[in-house]
Amino acid sequence: MMIDKSILLLLLLVLTIGCSNKDVDSKRDENDLASYINPFIGASTSTDAAGVYHGLGKTFPGAATPFGMVQISPNTITGGDNGSGYSYEHQTIEGFALTQMSGVGWNGDLGNFLVMPTTGELKTSAGTAENPDAGYRSRYSKESEKAEAGYYSVRLDDYGVKTELTATSHCGIYRFTFPENERSRIQIDLARRVGGTSTLQHVKVVNENTITGWMKCPPEGGGWGNGLGKADYTVYFYAQFSKSLNKFGTWSADIPDGWSRKLEDVTSEPYQEVVANATLKEGITEEEGKHLGFFTNFSTEDNEKVLLKVGISFVSLEGAKLNLEEEIDGWDFSQVRKQAYENWNNALQKISVKGGTDDENTIFYTALYHSMIDPRTFEDVNNQYIGGDNLVHESENFTKRTIFSGWDVFRSQFPLQTLINPTVVNDMIQSLTTLARESGKGYYERWELMNAYSACMIGNPAISVLADAYAKGIRDYDISEVYKIARNTSEKSGNEEKGFTVRSDAVDSGSAGYAIGEFSISNTQELSYTEWCMSELAKALSKEEDHEKYLKLSQSYRNVFDSEKGWFRAKNEDGTWKEWPERGRLEEWFGTVESNPYQQGWFVPHDVEGMVELMGGREKVLDDLTNFFEKAPENMMWNDYYNHANEPVHHVPFLFNRLNAPWLTQKWTREICHRAYKNKVEGLVGNEDVGQMSAWYVLAAIGLHQICPGDLRYEITSPVFNEIEIQLNEKHTSGNTFMIKANNNSSENIYIQSAKLNGEPINRCYLNYKEISVGGILELEMGATPNMSWGLEHDR
Structure with a gap:
């Protein structure tokens, strides 16, 4: 049939009008926000794709619940800078673990209780990616791999087994669909740990379908930072099989007493040869050893489903059992999956957006999802948790939480949670406070993992989180104790002694390995900021002497500014300048952490006016800052200029607001949202870093972001979406939306x-x-050209 050209033109006009607010409007159910979650975004550790040793997002694609203890996920690798245990480009899966870290650099941890469904001959070593047939790992069908909110599935090609995973807060449940086989099996590597090994395990058969036990994971077994992160924890488990344990047993590798068990040791050929030749013990009902596994053999009909459900605890065997009984009392996998999905739908309702494309909505809600993985719960359903003194405690009026990636998350992740999950922020302050008290250390750790004082990275980020929360009225804690600990923290690591700080006790993963940092620019600037935070806290508490002291210390950043060079410059311990490098302020690691002086130098969030004055005034700084952005590569990958792949610059796009050029904040935040975030596996240009990378996007995309947590000012920028609704917390705000x-x-x-x-x-x-916080509506009129008269402040 022929259609008149005028009709076609009319149809095109209608379509154009219908899409006037966005290029392509999303057509999904606006109440089914969880349908936008794509857990594969960022799920790659590839350094080749990133072009730098830091790799890409390092997220995991498995099932989790909001801030839950369990993340049940496929694992493709045990070692190296692969903290999530998974990377999309890997071609084999070695098992499915119950705990994962999200987006971390450095050698990761967790990845405990590695489960693998197999058929045929029992193998006790995972084998290698180069030779998967040597072990129990399997090739897998990429086209069969599926992930959504609270659910993951894949087909293991070597065994013909479909594996499905879903989770509750403290438990995971597996559903395996087996082929017809006389030698089907579920096997569990109890020693496995991302970045190392559990060094001692125990397993006991309780009845015909239940096993229980524990795995000890001290620094001697590698893990976080290959042991340098000091992670030391025990995972207790209570596991039940839907198919009776008629033929079962253990394997035990005879690890010599003198062997080191760090990452490079347990992944070596000699070590893996011992594991591959582990002793099999059929029918044994209880065993303890250095490298144990458990297996149950059975025959299966074609498409027969066999389930395994597991509760874990970091406190006790009783806690693991209680967690499972409370959260998964039956075998209804679909119901657990449905509940996990609904939990995410409810969590995502904290911010609803309209007017985005399908990709923009997917990027946004996946970012919101990633921002609510951590800080995860660290207590059992009865409120018991293991404390910093290694004793059992019971929380009162808060949830004990863990995984505080401070240096990363104080910038966007925690400011985001103060808006949508203030109780979680309060919980984290309480959790860090109880750790400081129970451990006897009396100061806040900068990067906490399972009670470990890992000393990873630099600064005093907990003070930033505290100052921001207190200023916003999030105060359900003993402020006298909290302030004392914060003060001790600042005194332990601060600028008071010299007016600048060269060395810190930070453990950091530089390109040359692991080092104690001589980062005089980064240390001095970041401590200056948290000293300003201390001055604000002291002022709010009428501690005038402390207020004056810390306000003065907050100006220490000036002591690493070289007026001759016109920029921040690294110092020696005696206060003399370090030799200016050939590449000048573009020299990475020159007094800076994971950055160069050009990038780090902008970090004076508490005194932007003072920084601008030092740098030569508004016009000079504006030109320099514009150059900083214009020289960034189109793909926003790791570079010497605006390097969105890492945290030190995350506040910088909003500085244009403070330079009386707000249209440039609007331009560059929209550019970053478009260029640095994609709906694909390589969709994050740098490490997710426990929610920070995603939280930045959420805040920028809704058009609000703080430059300086602790200061109540939110910079307005150009929102990605036409309409945003933030649900406020009635306990901490007077408004609803x-x-x-x-x-x-x-x-x-x-x-x-x-x-x-x-x-x-x-x-x-x-x-x-x-x-x-009182609620209301901010209405913006948008246009294609800058309005250079809107949003200006007084001249600087």
């Missing part, structure tokens, strides 16, 4: 023309937290 509307918004119309707050015009490029 805060909405942002961006009229005439599109990928071209990225510039704010004018703004109204609750119907009243505003000509400033920021909001105060109190204006958000």
Whole structure:
């Protein structure tokens, strides 16, 4: 049939009008936000794809619940800088573990209780990616691999077994669909641990379908930072099989007493040869050893489903059993999966957006999802947790949490949670406080993992989180104890002695391995910021002497600025300047952590005016900052300029607001959202870092971000979406919702023309937290060209 050209033109016009606010509107059910989650975003550790040793997102694709203890996920690798235990480009799976870390650099940890369904001959070593047939690992069908909120499935080609995973907060449940086989099996490597090994394990058969036991994971077995991160924990488990244990047993590798058991040891050929020749003991009901596994053999009909459900605890065997009984009392895999999905749907309702493309919605809600993996619960359903003194405690009025990636997450992740999950922020402050008290150390750790004072990275980020929370009225803790610990923390590591800090006790993974850092620029600047945080806390508590002291110390950043060079410069311990490198401020690691002086130098969030004055004034700084962004590569991967792949620059796009050029904040945040975040496996340009990379996107995409946590000012920028609704927490705010509307918004119309707050015009490029917390509507009119008269402050 022929169609008149005028009709076609009319149809095109209607479609154009219908899509005027966005290039392509998303058509999914607006109440089914979890359908947008793509757990594969960032799930790669590839250094080749990243072009740098830090790799890409390092997320995991398995099943989890919001802030849950369990993350049940496929594992493709045990060692190296592969903290999630999984990388999409790997061609084999070695098993499915119950605990994972999300997006971390350095040698990871967890990855405990590695389960593998197999058929045929029993093998006790995982084998290698190069020779998977030497072990129990399997090739897998990429096209069969599926992941969604709270669920993962894949087909293991070598065994013809479909594996499905889902989770509750403290438990995981596996559903295996076997082929017809006389020698089908579920085997569990109890020694396995990402980045090393468990050094001692115990397993006991309780009845015809239940086993219980534990795995000890001390620093001697590698793990976090290959032992340098000091992670020391025990995982207790209570596991039940849907098919009776008629033919079962253990394997035990005879590990000599003198053998080292760090990562390089347990992945070596001699070690793996011993594991491959482990002693099999059929019918044994209880065993303890250095490298144990458990197996149960059975025959299966074609498409027969066999289930395994496991509760874990870091406290006790009783806790693991209680967790399982409370959360998965039957065998309804589909119901557990449905509940996990609903939990994510409820969690994502904290921020709803409209007007984005399908990809933009997927990126946004996956980012929101990734921001709610950690800090995870560290206590059992009866509120018991293992403390910093290795004794059992019971939480009161808070949930004990763990995995505080401080240096990363103080910038965006925790400021985001103060808006949508303030109770989680309060829990983390309580958790770090109880750890400081119970351990007897009396100070806040900068990177906490399972009670470990890992000393990873630099600064005093817990003080930032505390100052920001306290300023926002999140105060369900003993402030006198908290302030004392914060003060001890600042005194232990601060600028007071010399007015600058060269060395710290930080453990950091540099390109040359692991080192104690001589990072005078990064240390001095970051400590100056948290000393400002201390001054604000002291002021709020009417501690005038402390307020003055820390306010003065907050100016220490000036002591590493070389006026001759016009930039920040590394110092020696005696205060003399280090030799200026040939590449100048582009020299990576020159007094800086995972950055160069050009990148780190912008970190004076608490005194932007003072920083601008040092650097030569507004016009000079504006030109320099513009150059900083324009020289960044199109793909935003690791580079010497605006390096979104790592945290030190995450506040920098918002500095244009403070330089009376807010249209450039609008331009560059939209550029970063578009260029650095994609709906694909390589969709994160750098490590996810326990929620930080994703939280940055969430805040930038809704058009609000702090430069300086602890200061209640939120910078306004160009939102990705036409309409955003933030559900406020009634316990910590007086309002119910805060909405942002961006009229005439599109990928071209990225510039704010004018703004109204609750119907009243505003000509400033920021909001105060109190204006958000009472609820209301920020309405923005968008256009294709900058309005250079909107949002300006007084001249600087």
